[in-house]
Amino acid sequence: FFLMIRRPPRSTQSRSSAASDVYKRQLNKSLAFTPFETKWIPNSAKFVLLGQTPKATGIAQVYQLNKTELTLLSEFQRGKGFKCGTFGASQVNKAELATGDHEGNLEIYDLEAGKPFYNIKAHDQLVNSIDGIGGLEIGYGAPEIVTGGRDGCVRVWDPRQNGAVVSLEPAEKDPVVPDCWAVAFGNSYNNEERCIVAGFDNGDVKMFDLRMNQLRWDTNLKNGVCGIEFDRKDIMMNKLVATTLEGKFHVWDLRTYHSEVGYSSLQESGQKSTIWGVKHLPQNRDIFATQGGNGVLNLYKYNYPPQRVLEDLEGRERGVVGTVELLNDKELATQPIASLDWNRDKIGLGVVSCLDQTLKVFIVTKLNICLLYTSDAADDLLCVDLGGRRIIKKK
Numbered sequence: 001f002f003l004m005i006r007r008p009p010r011s012t013q014s015r016s017s018a019a020s021d022v023y024k025r026q027l028n029k030s031l032a033f034t035p036f037e038t039k040w041i042p043n044s045a046k047f048v049l050l051g052q053t054p055k056a057t058g059i060a061q062v063y064q065l066n067k068t069e070l071t072l073l074s075e076f077q078r079g080k081g082f083k084c085g086t087f088g089a090s091q092v093n094k095a096e097l098a099t100g101d102h103e104g105n106l107e108i109y110d111l112e113a114g115k116p117f118y119n120i121k122a123h124d125q126l127v128n129s130i131d132g133i134g135g136l137e138i139g140y141g142a143p144e145i146v147t148g149g150r151d152g153c154v155r156v157w158d159p160r161q162n163g164a165v166v167s168l169e170p171a172e173k174d175p176v177v178p179d180c181w182a183v184a185f186g187n188s189y190n191n192e193e194r195c196i197v198a199g200f201d202n203g204d205v206k207m208f209d210l211r212m213n214q215l216r217w218d219t220n221l222k223n224g225v226c227g228i229e230f231d232r233k234d235i236m237m238n239k240l241v242a243t244t245l246e247g248k249f250h251v252w253d254l255r256t257y258h259s260e261v262g263y264s265s266l267q268e269s270g271q272k273s274t275i276w277g278v279k280h281l282p283q284n285r286d287i288f289a290t291q292g293g294n295g296v297l298n299l300y301k302y303n304y305p306p307q308r309v310l311e312d313l314e315g316r317e318r319g320v321v322g323t324v325e326l327l328n329d330k331e332l333a334t335q336p337i338a339s340l341d342w343n344r345d346k347i348g349l350g351v352v353s354c355l356d357q358t359l360k361v362f363i364v365t366k367l368n369i370c371l372l373y374t375s376d377a378a379d380d381l382l383c384v385d386l387g388g389r390r391i392i393k394k395k
Contacts, residue, residue: 026332026362029070033059035353037085037339041095041111046073047341047351048097048111049359052081058101062111065361076114080105088132088185088233089143089159096135098145098159100127106147108159118159123149133185133194138234140191148180154198156210168198168208178202182277186230187237199225199242217262221250227277230254231285231302239302243275243290251302256309256319264319270298279340283347287327287367291340295333295354299364301325332360 035051045065053059058078064071080103090096095111098118106122109115127149134143144165145157156166170177182199194210201224209216223244231239237254240263244250252265273293281287286302304322312318333354343349348364 026360027068027070029359031353031357031359034081034355034357035338035359036081036083038351038353038359039085039087039097039341040343040351042087042090042092043345048085049353050082050085050099051353052083052102053077056081056102058082058099060097060099060109060111060114063359070359070361074111074114078107079103083127084130086130086132086145088135088138089145090132090135092135092137098130098132100130100147100149102126104149104151106130106145106157120157120162122147122155122157122164123151123153125150128179128181129183131184131196133188133233138188140188140234141194144185144194146183146185146196148183148198150179152177152180152200154180154183154196154206154208156196166208166210166213168206176202178204182225182228182242184229184233186233186240187235188233189236193236195237197228197230197240199228201225203244205242217257219262221248223248226274227291229278229280229288231280231288238285241278241280241288243270243278245274247271247273247275247293249275249278249290251321251324253308253319253321256317258312258316258318261318264321266321266324268324270300271296274336276336276338277340279342279350281347281367282342282344284367289340289342289350291337291352293336294331295335295337295356296329296331297337297340297352297362298329299327301327328364330362332362333358 033051033053037050040047049061051059058081061075062073064073080101083100085097085099097109099107104123104125106120107116108118127147129148132145134141148154152170154168155164158165178200180198180200184197187193187195192211197207199205203221203223206218207216221244223246225242225244227243240252240254242250247269249270250265250267252263254263270290271292276291278288278290288300290298305320308320309317333356335356337352337354340352348367351361353359
């Protein structure tokens with residue numbers, strides 16, 4: 001039932017010693033509808049799959065992973081197709097799934113009942129992207145949900161209220177309104193600080209400070225932004241990754257801002273097709289995977305520079321970006337990988353849904369080798385500095 005693929009010997013390709021020991025196994029399931037989102041249910045071996053049927057109705061399925069089999073536990077349908085979902089604002093002991101659909105609705109479901117207990121018209125058109133924070137013991141402050149829509153609006157919602165707490169809308173004078181394709185929360189390291197970042201189809205990336213209620217930073221990537229994510233939500237913002245059309249992704253070091261240059265960044269041509277999204281490994285924020293439009297999943301590791309901050313000729317601090325190393329890659333489908341989610345309890349366990357109407361559960365092994373050197377240790381006191389990288393001391 002499991003397919004194990006071993007990478008060729010190191011002599012035939014330039015990979016790190018850790019990467020040469022990385023294997024991927026996968027479990028496949030064919031579907032009768034188009035899937036758009038997969039999310040692991042917190043603290044379980046279950047996940048939910050969201051999509052759209054040939055009749056344009058929404059469908060949600062809950063699966064249980066039982067060793068080498070996938071068991072369908074429940075299924076329900078709604079009037080319009082589901083496009084995205086998140087558990088980010090849910091309590092740990094509850095499976096409350098927030099969804100966005102093709103009609104612009106935001107709904108929050110009790111998965112056991114299969115019915116929404118919160119329903120609001122979030123956008124005039126399709127909800128492209130959604131993210132949550134304040135739940136799952138991730139981040140500080142109240143639970144909130146951010147949505148980005150085809151109408152170009154970015155809105156923040158508090159499930160305890162019946163309207164948007166923040167609404168960021170395009171200027172009326174804009175002749176063409178750009179689609180918002182991707183949104184994400186970050187910088188939630190205390191009860192006051194919180195940011196959202198949004199990517200648009202015209203290449204714009206905009207970061208909004210929710211505490212100051214103002215635009216904090218923006219740039220343009222010259223290609224539509226398909227996916228965007230902070231490396232972790234519940235720390236002072238550290239890194240940001242955005243994926244775009246034409247197979248490129250960008251990484252920013254967000255610890256140091258320069259008044260003229262902005263945040264230091266790098267650009268990589270990761271694949272030969274559109275990169276639909278990016279997801280960081282929950283157990284190690286320096287490892288992330290990109291979702292290829294050619295059905296290939298790429299696994300990368302970010303390496304910090306010897307110094308993260310330098311001074312320019314005028315004595316102003318300027319950030320220094322690191323490098324990105326390809327650990328492994330694997331073709332999982334014949335069409336784009338629409339969604340990816342990592343399991344928070346089992347390192348390397350992931351689930352993807354693909355536009356060739358397939359669902360795949362896979363595991364990446366030997367990731368403990370990469371965990372030996374990780375920036376997560378920088379958040380702990382029992383650590384030593386290794387030139388911009390840190391390693392936890394043994395007690």
